[in-house]
Amino acid sequence: MSASGLPPTSLPLGVDLSSSVDGLYWGVIISTVLLGVTVVQAWIYVNDNKDGWPLRTYVAVLVGLDITTTALNSQFIHAYFISNFGNLENLGLINKSILVEFAITIIVIFLVQLFFATRVYLLNDKGYIVPAIIVVSAMLSFGAGIYTIVQEWKVPLVAGLDTDKIRISIGIDQLFVLLCDLTATIALSWNLAQAERKSRVKKTVTMLQKLVAFIVARGLLVTVITFIFAIMYIAHPANLYWMPLHLMLSKLYVITMIAILNSRNWIRNSADDATVSSMFANSIGSTAAVRSGTIDPHTVVVSKSSDSGPFELKNFPDSYGGESEPGTKGVYMSRTVDVV
Numbered sequence: 001m002s003a004s005g006l007p008p009t010s011l012p013l014g015v016d017l018s019s020s021v022d023g024l025y026w027g028v029i030i031s032t033v034l035l036g037v038t039v040v041q042a043w044i045y046v047n048d049n050k051d052g053w054p055l056r057t058y059v060a061v062l063v064g065l066d067i068t069t070t071a072l073n074s075q076f077i078h079a080y081f082i083s084n085f086g087n088l089e090n091l092g093l094i095n096k097s098i099l100v101e102f103a104i105t106i107i108v109i110f111l112v113q114l115f116f117a118t119r120v121y122l123l124n125d126k127g128y129i130v131p132a133i134i135v136v137s138a139m140l141s142f143g144a145g146i147y148t149i150v151q152e153w154k155v156p157l158v159a160g161l162d163t164d165k166i167r168i169s170i171g172i173d174q175l176f177v178l179l180c181d182l183t184a185t186i187a188l189s190w191n192l193a194q195a196e197r198k199s200r201v202k203k204t205v206t207m208l209q210k211l212v213a214f215i216v217a218r219g220l221l222v223t224v225i226t227f228i229f230a231i232m233y234i235a236h237p238a239n240l241y242w243m244p245l246h247l248m249l250s251k252l253y254v255i256t257m258i259a260i261l262n263s264r265n266w267i268r269n270s271a272d273d274a275t276v277s278s279m280f281a282n283s284i285g286s287t288a289a290v291r292s293g294t295i296d297p298h299t300v301v302v303s304k305s306s307d308s309g310p311f312e313l314k315n316f317p318d319s320y321g322g323e324s325e326p327g328t329k330g331v332y333m334s335r336t337v338d339v340v
Contacts, residue, residue, distance in 0.1 A: 021091065023240030024080070027247035028073045034251035035070045038063060041258040048265055058115070059258060065108050066254045072101040073247065094156040099149050101247075106145040108250040109177065112257050113138040116184040123191045130187045134180050141176035144169050161237040170237075174230035178223060185219025210267050218256040225252060 042063045049056070076097040113134060121131035148169040152160060160166060192212045229245035236242075 021080070021240075023243035024077065027244035028077055030244050031073060031247035031251055032070055034248060034255065035066065037255050038066050038251055038258070041255055041262060044262050045258050048262065051261075055261075058111075059261070062108060062111060062254045062257070065104050066250055069101050069104050069108075069247075069250050072097045072104070076101070091158075094152055094158055094160075096153070096156065099153055099156070102152075103146070103149050105246070105250040106142055106149075106173075109253050110138055110142045112253040113141075113177075113180050113184065115257065116188070120184055120187045120191075124187065130183065134183050134187075137176040137180035137183065141173050141180060144173035144176065148173065158238055158240070161233075167234055167237060170233055171230065174226055174233075177226050178230075181219055181223050181226070185215060185223070188215045189219075207267050210263075214260050214263055218260060221256060222249075222252055225249065 042059070045059060076095040079095045079097065080091065117131045117134040117138065120134060121127070124130055148166055151166060151169070189212050192208050192215065195208055225245055225248060229242055229249070232242035232245065
Protein backbone atom coordinates (compact mmCIF):
# COMPACT_ATOMS: atom_id res chain seq x y z
CA MET A 1 0.00 0.00 0.00
CA SER A 2 1.40 3.39 -0.98
CA ALA A 3 1.64 6.46 1.25
CA SER A 4 -1.54 7.82 -0.34
CA GLY A 5 -3.48 4.78 0.79
CA LEU A 6 -3.98 3.57 -2.80
CA PRO A 7 -2.72 0.18 -3.98
CA PRO A 8 0.45 0.31 -6.07
CA THR A 9 -0.02 0.04 -9.83
CA SER A 10 1.81 -2.28 -12.19
CA LEU A 11 1.76 0.53 -14.77
CA PRO A 12 5.15 2.26 -14.98
CA LEU A 13 5.09 6.04 -14.77
CA GLY A 14 5.32 7.93 -18.06
CA VAL A 15 4.06 5.11 -20.29
CA ASP A 16 2.06 6.36 -23.30
CA LEU A 17 -0.83 4.00 -24.10
CA SER A 18 -2.20 6.10 -26.97
CA SER A 19 -1.47 3.53 -29.65
CA SER A 20 -3.38 0.88 -27.70
CA VAL A 21 -6.43 2.75 -26.38
CA ASP A 22 -6.92 5.88 -28.51
CA GLY A 23 -9.39 4.05 -30.73
CA LEU A 24 -11.52 3.03 -27.75
CA TYR A 25 -11.29 6.46 -26.15
CA TRP A 26 -12.34 8.52 -29.16
CA GLY A 27 -14.86 5.94 -30.28
CA VAL A 28 -16.71 6.11 -26.96
CA ILE A 29 -16.70 9.92 -26.98
CA ILE A 30 -17.98 10.20 -30.56
CA SER A 31 -20.62 7.48 -30.12
CA THR A 32 -21.87 9.10 -26.90
CA VAL A 33 -22.27 12.44 -28.69
CA LEU A 34 -24.16 10.67 -31.49
CA LEU A 35 -26.44 9.06 -28.92
CA GLY A 36 -27.54 12.59 -28.05
CA VAL A 37 -28.50 13.08 -31.70
CA THR A 38 -30.42 9.79 -31.61
CA VAL A 39 -32.35 10.92 -28.53
CA VAL A 40 -33.21 14.27 -30.14
CA GLN A 41 -34.43 12.57 -33.33
CA ALA A 42 -36.44 10.08 -31.27
CA TRP A 43 -38.00 12.91 -29.25
CA ILE A 44 -39.03 14.71 -32.45
CA TYR A 45 -40.45 11.46 -33.82
CA VAL A 46 -42.47 10.73 -30.68
CA ASN A 47 -43.99 14.20 -30.65
CA ASP A 48 -44.60 14.70 -34.37
CA ASN A 49 -45.34 11.33 -35.91
CA LYS A 50 -48.79 9.89 -36.53
CA ASP A 51 -47.63 6.41 -37.38
CA GLY A 52 -49.27 3.19 -36.33
CA TRP A 53 -47.93 1.09 -33.48
CA PRO A 54 -45.95 -1.34 -35.68
CA LEU A 55 -43.64 1.38 -36.96
CA ARG A 56 -43.51 3.14 -33.58
CA THR A 57 -42.50 -0.12 -31.92
CA TYR A 58 -39.88 -0.71 -34.60
CA VAL A 59 -38.35 2.72 -33.96
CA ALA A 60 -38.51 2.21 -30.18
CA VAL A 61 -36.64 -1.11 -30.48
CA LEU A 62 -33.90 0.51 -32.58
CA VAL A 63 -33.50 3.41 -30.15
CA GLY A 64 -33.43 0.99 -27.20
CA LEU A 65 -30.71 -1.08 -28.86
CA ASP A 66 -28.73 2.05 -29.65
CA ILE A 67 -28.87 3.18 -26.01
CA THR A 68 -27.77 -0.30 -24.96
CA THR A 69 -24.63 -0.09 -27.12
CA THR A 70 -23.64 3.13 -25.35
CA ALA A 71 -24.19 1.52 -21.95
CA LEU A 72 -21.94 -1.36 -23.03
CA ASN A 73 -19.31 1.13 -24.18
CA SER A 74 -19.26 2.60 -20.68
CA GLN A 75 -19.01 -0.89 -19.22
CA PHE A 76 -15.90 -1.92 -21.13
CA ILE A 77 -14.23 1.45 -20.49
CA HIS A 78 -14.86 0.86 -16.77
CA ALA A 79 -13.48 -2.67 -17.03
CA TYR A 80 -10.27 -1.57 -18.75
CA PHE A 81 -9.44 1.61 -16.87
CA ILE A 82 -11.07 1.33 -13.44
CA SER A 83 -11.68 -2.29 -12.48
CA ASN A 84 -8.33 -3.32 -13.95
CA PHE A 85 -6.43 -0.05 -13.66
CA GLY A 86 -2.74 -0.53 -14.29
CA ASN A 87 -3.16 -4.08 -15.58
CA LEU A 88 -1.33 -3.95 -18.90
CA GLU A 89 -2.05 -7.58 -19.66
CA ASN A 90 -5.78 -6.91 -19.51
CA LEU A 91 -5.45 -4.40 -22.38
CA GLY A 92 -4.61 -7.33 -24.64
CA LEU A 93 -7.94 -9.02 -23.90
CA ILE A 94 -11.26 -8.32 -25.60
CA ASN A 95 -13.81 -7.54 -22.92
CA LYS A 96 -17.07 -9.47 -23.37
CA SER A 97 -18.99 -6.17 -23.28
CA ILE A 98 -17.30 -5.21 -26.55
CA LEU A 99 -18.44 -8.44 -28.18
CA VAL A 100 -22.03 -7.92 -27.00
CA GLU A 101 -21.87 -4.37 -28.39
CA PHE A 102 -20.63 -5.80 -31.70
CA ALA A 103 -23.59 -8.19 -31.77
CA ILE A 104 -26.14 -5.45 -31.07
CA THR A 105 -24.61 -3.23 -33.76
CA ILE A 106 -24.98 -6.08 -36.26
CA ILE A 107 -28.63 -6.52 -35.23
CA VAL A 108 -29.35 -2.79 -35.61
CA ILE A 109 -27.82 -2.70 -39.09
CA PHE A 110 -29.74 -5.84 -40.07
CA LEU A 111 -33.08 -4.42 -38.87
CA VAL A 112 -32.60 -1.11 -40.69
CA GLN A 113 -31.62 -2.91 -43.88
CA LEU A 114 -34.75 -5.07 -43.70
CA PHE A 115 -36.82 -1.93 -43.25
CA PHE A 116 -35.41 -0.41 -46.43
CA ALA A 117 -35.89 -3.73 -48.23
CA THR A 118 -39.62 -3.57 -47.50
CA ARG A 119 -39.73 0.02 -48.78
CA VAL A 120 -38.06 -1.02 -52.03
CA TYR A 121 -40.50 -3.93 -52.36
CA LEU A 122 -43.54 -1.70 -51.99
CA LEU A 123 -42.23 1.16 -54.09
CA ASN A 124 -41.10 -1.21 -56.83
CA ASP A 125 -44.66 -2.43 -57.44
CA LYS A 126 -43.97 -5.49 -55.24
CA GLY A 127 -41.24 -6.84 -57.47
CA TYR A 128 -39.17 -9.47 -55.70
CA ILE A 129 -35.73 -9.40 -57.33
CA VAL A 130 -34.23 -6.19 -55.93
CA PRO A 131 -35.69 -6.61 -52.42
CA ALA A 132 -34.43 -10.21 -52.44
CA ILE A 133 -30.90 -8.99 -53.23
CA ILE A 134 -31.10 -6.59 -50.28
CA VAL A 135 -32.46 -9.21 -47.88
CA VAL A 136 -29.97 -11.91 -48.92
CA SER A 137 -27.07 -9.44 -48.64
CA ALA A 138 -28.28 -8.38 -45.20
CA MET A 139 -28.53 -12.01 -44.06
CA LEU A 140 -25.06 -12.90 -45.36
CA SER A 141 -23.61 -9.83 -43.65
CA PHE A 142 -25.42 -10.73 -40.43
CA GLY A 143 -24.15 -14.31 -40.58
CA ALA A 144 -20.54 -13.26 -41.19
CA GLY A 145 -20.72 -10.80 -38.32
CA ILE A 146 -22.10 -13.39 -35.90
CA TYR A 147 -19.40 -15.85 -36.97
CA THR A 148 -16.75 -13.25 -36.14
CA ILE A 149 -18.22 -12.64 -32.69
CA VAL A 150 -18.43 -16.36 -31.91
CA GLN A 151 -14.77 -16.85 -32.87
CA GLU A 152 -13.63 -13.93 -30.75
CA TRP A 153 -15.77 -15.10 -27.82
CA LYS A 154 -13.87 -18.41 -27.85
CA VAL A 155 -10.47 -16.70 -27.84
CA PRO A 156 -11.00 -13.07 -26.67
CA LEU A 157 -7.60 -11.68 -27.59
CA VAL A 158 -6.92 -8.38 -29.38
CA ALA A 159 -4.16 -10.18 -31.28
CA GLY A 160 -6.83 -12.59 -32.56
CA LEU A 161 -8.32 -9.76 -34.62
CA ASP A 162 -5.23 -10.01 -36.84
CA THR A 163 -5.84 -13.63 -37.90
CA ASP A 164 -6.75 -14.47 -41.48
CA LYS A 165 -10.12 -16.05 -40.67
CA ILE A 166 -11.27 -12.98 -38.71
CA ARG A 167 -10.09 -10.62 -41.43
CA ILE A 168 -11.94 -12.65 -44.04
CA SER A 169 -15.16 -12.83 -42.02
CA ILE A 170 -15.07 -9.07 -41.36
CA GLY A 171 -14.33 -8.47 -45.04
CA ILE A 172 -17.33 -10.58 -46.09
CA ASP A 173 -19.50 -8.84 -43.51
CA GLN A 174 -18.63 -5.36 -44.76
CA LEU A 175 -18.78 -6.37 -48.43
CA PHE A 176 -22.41 -7.44 -48.10
CA VAL A 177 -23.25 -4.41 -45.94
CA LEU A 178 -21.99 -2.20 -48.77
CA LEU A 179 -23.87 -4.21 -51.40
CA CYS A 180 -27.07 -4.05 -49.37
CA ASP A 181 -26.92 -0.30 -48.71
CA LEU A 182 -25.91 0.60 -52.25
CA THR A 183 -28.68 -1.56 -53.74
CA ALA A 184 -31.33 -0.04 -51.46
CA THR A 185 -30.14 3.51 -52.15
CA ILE A 186 -30.03 3.06 -55.92
CA ALA A 187 -33.40 1.26 -56.04
CA LEU A 188 -35.22 3.84 -53.93
CA SER A 189 -33.64 6.77 -55.77
CA TRP A 190 -34.39 5.22 -59.17
CA ASN A 191 -38.06 4.60 -58.42
CA LEU A 192 -38.56 8.07 -56.96
CA ALA A 193 -36.72 9.64 -59.90
CA GLN A 194 -39.00 7.74 -62.29
CA ALA A 195 -42.05 9.00 -60.43
CA GLU A 196 -40.62 12.53 -60.55
CA ARG A 197 -40.08 12.28 -64.30
CA LYS A 198 -43.68 11.23 -64.88
CA SER A 199 -45.21 13.85 -62.64
CA ARG A 200 -46.95 16.87 -64.14
CA VAL A 201 -47.35 18.75 -60.85
CA LYS A 202 -44.49 21.01 -59.77
CA LYS A 203 -45.01 20.51 -56.07
CA THR A 204 -45.02 16.75 -56.47
CA VAL A 205 -41.77 17.03 -58.40
CA THR A 206 -40.26 19.22 -55.67
CA MET A 207 -41.26 16.78 -52.96
CA LEU A 208 -39.87 13.80 -54.85
CA GLN A 209 -36.61 15.66 -55.46
CA LYS A 210 -36.26 16.23 -51.72
CA LEU A 211 -36.96 12.58 -51.00
CA VAL A 212 -34.30 11.53 -53.48
CA ALA A 213 -31.84 13.94 -51.88
CA PHE A 214 -32.54 12.49 -48.42
CA ILE A 215 -32.18 8.90 -49.64
CA VAL A 216 -28.95 9.56 -51.56
CA ALA A 217 -27.39 11.54 -48.70
CA ARG A 218 -28.22 8.78 -46.23
CA GLY A 219 -26.89 6.09 -48.55
CA LEU A 220 -23.64 7.94 -49.23
CA LEU A 221 -23.03 8.60 -45.53
CA VAL A 222 -23.39 5.02 -44.32
CA THR A 223 -21.58 3.64 -47.38
CA VAL A 224 -18.55 5.92 -46.97
CA ILE A 225 -18.27 5.21 -43.21
CA THR A 226 -18.63 1.45 -43.77
CA PHE A 227 -16.04 1.47 -46.57
CA ILE A 228 -13.46 3.42 -44.53
CA PHE A 229 -14.07 1.17 -41.52
CA ALA A 230 -13.51 -1.95 -43.64
CA ILE A 231 -10.27 -0.60 -45.13
CA MET A 232 -8.90 0.49 -41.74
CA TYR A 233 -9.76 -2.83 -40.12
CA ILE A 234 -8.30 -5.01 -42.85
CA ALA A 235 -5.13 -2.89 -42.96
CA HIS A 236 -4.42 -2.77 -39.20
CA PRO A 237 -6.95 -4.77 -37.16
CA ALA A 238 -5.00 -4.93 -33.90
CA ASN A 239 -4.33 -1.22 -33.38
CA LEU A 240 -8.05 -0.39 -32.89
CA TYR A 241 -7.92 2.85 -34.88
CA TRP A 242 -11.04 1.58 -36.64
CA MET A 243 -13.03 1.47 -33.38
CA PRO A 244 -14.47 5.03 -33.64
CA LEU A 245 -16.01 4.17 -37.00
CA HIS A 246 -17.40 0.89 -35.70
CA LEU A 247 -18.91 2.52 -32.61
CA MET A 248 -20.54 5.14 -34.86
CA LEU A 249 -22.27 2.63 -37.12
CA SER A 250 -25.34 1.70 -35.06
CA LYS A 251 -25.89 5.40 -34.29
CA LEU A 252 -25.67 6.40 -37.94
CA TYR A 253 -28.12 3.74 -39.07
CA VAL A 254 -30.66 4.68 -36.40
CA ILE A 255 -30.20 8.45 -36.77
CA THR A 256 -30.53 8.45 -40.56
CA MET A 257 -33.59 6.22 -40.52
CA ILE A 258 -35.43 8.31 -37.91
CA ALA A 259 -34.30 11.53 -39.60
CA ILE A 260 -35.95 10.39 -42.85
CA LEU A 261 -39.14 9.58 -40.96
CA ASN A 262 -39.03 12.99 -39.28
CA SER A 263 -38.46 14.71 -42.62
CA ARG A 264 -42.01 13.83 -43.71
CA ASN A 265 -43.60 16.78 -41.92
CA TRP A 266 -41.06 19.23 -43.32
CA ILE A 267 -41.55 17.89 -46.84
CA ARG A 268 -45.34 18.02 -46.53
CA ASN A 269 -45.25 21.53 -45.14
CA SER A 270 -42.95 22.71 -47.90
CA ALA A 271 -45.46 21.32 -50.41
CA ASP A 272 -48.42 22.90 -48.59
CA ASP A 273 -49.92 19.43 -48.10
CA ALA A 274 -50.84 19.45 -51.77
CA THR A 275 -49.00 16.34 -52.81
CA VAL A 276 -48.06 12.92 -51.59
CA SER A 277 -47.64 12.49 -47.85
CA SER A 278 -44.26 10.79 -47.99
CA MET A 279 -42.35 7.79 -49.02
CA PHE A 280 -41.98 6.86 -45.35
CA ALA A 281 -45.58 7.16 -44.33
CA ASN A 282 -47.99 6.28 -41.58
CA SER A 283 -47.24 2.72 -40.62
CA ILE A 284 -45.63 -0.47 -41.74
CA GLY A 285 -49.02 -1.89 -42.62
CA SER A 286 -51.03 0.87 -44.24
CA THR A 287 -49.86 3.91 -46.05
CA ALA A 288 -49.34 5.33 -49.49
CA ALA A 289 -47.28 4.45 -52.49
CA VAL A 290 -46.14 6.51 -55.43
CA ARG A 291 -47.56 4.78 -58.45
CA SER A 292 -48.00 5.67 -62.10
CA GLY A 293 -51.30 5.44 -63.87
CA THR A 294 -53.77 7.15 -66.14
CA ILE A 295 -55.34 10.29 -64.71
CA ASP A 296 -58.10 12.60 -65.78
CA PRO A 297 -57.14 16.11 -66.90
CA HIS A 298 -56.95 18.77 -64.19
CA THR A 299 -57.05 16.30 -61.30
CA VAL A 300 -54.51 14.47 -59.24
CA VAL A 301 -54.90 12.35 -56.15
CA VAL A 302 -53.43 13.92 -53.02
CA SER A 303 -53.44 13.21 -49.33
CA LYS A 304 -55.58 15.18 -46.95
CA SER A 305 -53.95 17.67 -44.58
CA SER A 306 -54.33 15.13 -41.81
CA ASP A 307 -52.27 11.99 -42.15
CA SER A 308 -55.20 9.63 -41.81
CA GLY A 309 -58.27 8.74 -43.78
CA PRO A 310 -58.71 8.24 -47.51
CA PHE A 311 -57.08 10.33 -50.18
CA GLU A 312 -59.12 12.97 -51.93
CA LEU A 313 -59.26 14.31 -55.47
CA LYS A 314 -58.18 17.91 -55.76
CA ASN A 315 -58.05 20.27 -58.71
CA PHE A 316 -54.87 22.22 -59.33
CA PRO A 317 -54.75 25.58 -61.11
CA ASP A 318 -52.32 26.12 -63.92
CA SER A 319 -49.97 27.92 -61.52
CA TYR A 320 -49.11 24.57 -59.97
CA GLY A 321 -47.36 23.56 -63.13
CA GLY A 322 -50.04 22.28 -65.47
CA GLU A 323 -51.83 18.97 -65.72
CA SER A 324 -51.59 15.87 -67.81
CA GLU A 325 -53.56 15.47 -70.97
CA PRO A 326 -56.41 12.92 -70.98
CA GLY A 327 -55.13 9.38 -71.13
CA THR A 328 -51.52 10.26 -70.36
CA LYS A 329 -49.42 8.90 -67.59
CA GLY A 330 -49.15 10.81 -64.33
CA VAL A 331 -48.05 10.32 -60.77
CA TYR A 332 -50.76 9.85 -58.20
CA MET A 333 -51.20 8.40 -54.76
CA SER A 334 -53.01 5.21 -53.93
CA ARG A 335 -53.69 4.06 -50.37
CA THR A 336 -52.97 0.47 -51.25
CA VAL A 337 -49.46 -0.19 -49.96
CA ASP A 338 -47.09 1.29 -47.45
CA VAL A 339 -43.94 2.70 -48.99
CA VAL A 340 -42.29 4.06 -45.86
